[in-house]
Amino acid sequence: MAAEAPGQARQIHGSCHCGNIRFVFHWPGAGDSIPVRACGCSFCVKHGGVWTSHPDGRVQLSSDDPARVQRYRFGTETADFYICKTCGVAPIVTSDIDGSTYSVVNVNCFDDVDRSELVESTTDFDGEATEDRLARRQRNWARLEMVS
Numbered sequence: 001m002a003a004e005a006p007g008q009a010r011q012i013h014g015s016c017h018c019g020n021i022r023f024v025f026h027w028p029g030a031g032d033s034i035p036v037r038a039c040g041c042s043f044c045v046k047h048g049g050v051w052t053s054h055p056d057g058r059v060q061l062s063s064d065d066p067a068r069v070q071r072y073r074f075g076t077e078t079a080d081f082y083i084c085k086t087c088g089v090a091p092i093v094t095s096d097i098d099g100s101t102y103s104v105v106n107v108n109c110f111d112d113v114d115r116s117e118l119v120e121s122t123t124d125f126d127g128e129a130t131e132d133r134l135a136r137r138q139r140n141w142a143r144l145e146m147v148s
Contacts (some may be wrong), residue, residue, distance in 0.1 A: 009026035009027055009028050009029075009057065009058075010026070010027040010028075010029075011024055011025070011026060011027075012024070012025040012027055012105075012110060012112065012113055013025075013110070013111045013112050014091055014105055014106070014109040014110045014111055015091060015109060015111060016084040016086075016087050016089035016090075016091050016109065017084070017087035017088075017089045018084060018086045018087040018089075019064070020063055020064050020065055020068050020069070020084050020086055020087070021061070021062075021063050021069055021082055021084050021089075021091050021092070022061075022062050022063070022064075022091075023059050023060060023061050023062070023091060023092055023105055023109075024059070024060045025057060025058075025059050025105050025142065026057055026058045026059070026060070027054055027057050028054060028056040028057055032117065033117055033118070033119045034052055034107070034113065034117050034118050034119065035052060035119050035121070036050050036051065036052040036107045036118045036119065036120050036121075037050070037051055037052070037120070037121050037122065037123045038050045038120055038121070038122045038123070039051060039123060039124075039125070040122060040123060040124035040125075040126070041075070041124075041125070041126070043072075043074060043081065047090055048108055049090060049093075049106055049108075050106060050107050050108055050118075050120065051093070051104040051105065051106060051107065052104065052105060052107050052118075053102075053103065053104040053105065053140060053141045053142045054142055055139060055140050055141070055142065056142075057142035057143075058142050058143045058144070058145060059092070059103045059105060059142050059143070059144050059145065060145045060146075060147045061082075061092060061103070061144060061145070061146055061147065062146070062147040068084060068085040068086050069082055069083070069084060069085065070082075070083045070084075070085050071083075072090075076130050076133060078095055078130060078133060078134060078137075079093050079094065079095045079137075080093065080094045080095070081093050082094070089106075089109065090106060091105060091106050091109035092104070092105050092106065092109075093106075094144055095134065095137045095141065097134050097137060097138045098138070100138075100143060101143070101144040102137050102138060102141035102142065102143060102144065103141055103142055103143075103144040104141055104142070
């Protein structure tokens with residue numbers, strides 16, 4: 001997908017497999033690559049979660065049927081994984097911090113990005129203190145906007 005005009009955000013569309021949970025990620029700038037991380041936690045390993053975000057980006061989240069969306073928390077209980085009850089895919093994770101909601105999106109749910117644009121690294125946040133985890137998310141994750 002070609003980048004938008006300079007100064008505008010690139011729009012990346014994504015969804016769960018059945019399309020019930022959808023997002024538009026407004027990625028700032030026009031870079032040729034998107035840094036992504038394969039999380040080493042047991043949930044992400046078992047679900048194939050590979051995530052990206054941008055601190056200057058924003059994510060718009062919507063659902064055709066919110067009753068078919070399950071939120072799942074584990075470990076530190078500081079993040080919500082949005083899982084579609086119909087197809088089982090988790091396209092987004094959110095974290096509420098100081099009155100704002102931040103998010104990362106699963107690049108395996110991108111609908112319009114060439115996989116060659118993704119530059120993957122592996123990360124492991126085991127043992128990270130909760131306050132450090134929240135500060136990292138606030139620094140690095142994109143702001144979330146719910147769309148009706």
